[in-house]
Amino acid sequence: MDVELEVVVLPVSDVDRAKQFYEGLGWREDADIVGGADFRIVQLTPPGSSCSISFGTGVTTMAPGSLQGLLLVTKDIEATRAEYVERGAPVSEVFHGPAGRFHPEDPSVRLPGPDPEGRSYQSHAVFSDPDGNGWVLQQITTRLPGR
Structure with missing residues (x-):
């Protein structure tokens, strides 16, 4: 189903x-x-x-700003970032991380700029809404098998 x-x-x-x-x-x-x-x-x-x-x-009992890691997928992370910044969102610079030990919410493993090889799932930017709910932009141009 x-x-x-x-x-x-x-x-x-x-x-x-x-x-x-x-x-x-x-x-x-x-x-x-x-x-x-x-x-x-x-x-x-x-x-x-x-x-x-x-x-x-009256919709939820969660504390404002407590939702983190919400993922937004885009085919062009730099264009999406630029549009969101122009619209007033506090979006970080685009970054990538070393494969195998990278998590976009962990600033200690961020490398500046998009993934140099242009691989899907590797380039990110982050921002928060006015309450602190955290969003991750992720560039995906080719989906993993089964998606």
């Missing part, structure tokens, strides 16, 4: 600020539903993605 990841819930402290940030990145608003003083849910989707994010009031 096939199943698809549809929505990831983000913990935020200010719904309007989060909505403005993600819309500023060019993400599409799918819904903004108010169900009384204690409930509001906003859903947005990155361009080209089949998975959305949602956040709001």
Whole structure:
């Protein structure tokens, strides 16, 4: 049976600020539903993605900013980084790491610039939303077998 990841819930402290940030990145608003003083849910989707994010009031008990390592995939990391920076996101410089012991959230193993061989899955940049939820941009031009 096939199943698809549809929505990831983000913990935020200010719904309007989060909505403005993600819309500023060019993400599409799918819904903004108010169900009384204690409930509001906003859903947005990155361009080209089949998975959305949602956040709001009365939506999650997670602490704002506690979600880390959310992965956004792009075919051109430098162009995506430039667009997000232009749109106001605090995106790091593009970096890569040594194969076999690299994790994009570990600054101690980051090497500057994109992967010199242009390999998929090797070039990254990171940023956080206004609450500190952490995102990783990853360049993939050729998927691993089975994907």
